Amino acid sequence: MKRTQKIEDEFRKDFENIYLLYDRRMIRFAERFIENKEEAENIVQDVFADIWENRKRIIYPVEHIPAILFTSVKNKCVDYLRHQATVREAEHTRRETLRMDRQIRTDALELFHQEWLLQNKHLEACINKALNSLPIKCREIFVKSRLEGKKQKEIARELHISIHTVETQMEIAYKKLKEKLKDYLP
Numbered sequence: 213m214k215r216t217q218k219i220e221d222e223f224r225k226d227f228e229n230i231y232l233l234y235d236r237r238m239i240r241f242a243e244r245f246i247e248n249k250e251e252a253e254n255i256v257q258d259v260f261a262d263i264w265e266n267r268k269r270i271i272y273p274v275e276h277i278p279a280i281l282f283t284s285v286k287n288k289c290v291d292y293l294r295h296q297a298t299v300r301e302a303e304h305t306r307r308e309t310l311r312m313d314r315q316i317r318t319d320a321l322e323l324f325h326q327e328w329l330l331q332n333k334h335l336e337a338c339i340n341k342a343l344n345s346l347p348i349k350c351r352e353i354f355v356k357s358r359l360e361g362k363k364q365k366e367i368a369r370e371l372h373i374s375i376h377t378v379e380t381q382m383e384i385a386y387k388k389l390k391e392k393l394k395d396y397l398p
Contacts, residue, residue: 223267230277231260238285245289246296255292259284342392346385353378354385 235256242252259281343351353371356362357378362370364378371378 220267226277227264227267230281234278234281235260238281241282242285242289245286246292251292252289255288256285259288338393342389345392346388350381350385350388353381354389357382 238256238259239249239252242255243249246252246255262284263277263280343354346354349371353367356367356370357364364375364382367373368375368378
């Protein structure tokens, strides 16, 4: 047991020396690959942490640890760069999907607007045709009531007719318009 503790103490001392000697070098080495100092520091810290955690399995002489460090840092940099490429590709795909989705929605809205205008113009033409098919006095009373918003008493007074005549003419207008516009009404 004392022998294991002695080996552990020696490794700790050697590890501390290697850390002090190689920490900055490894960070500069990693920075050349990934061009991000903070990430380079994280990668180097991860490598040192991995070596420390696996110290009992390391059977190499201490002089081989610098080679292990360089190889480990290089491999972690490659992994980092691959991950970043995957993240960029996923972000690009997401943006492209959003762009296509917006384009589809825009196209659908434009198409809806065009169809709505055509239907609205068609409906407007049908309504005008139906209104024009009403007898003149009936049409005049309907327009004053529904389009101008006048009350029946007001229309009767203005046209010098009874309220009953206004009501009767409105009923006639509704029946005829309902018949003419039956295909457009819910």
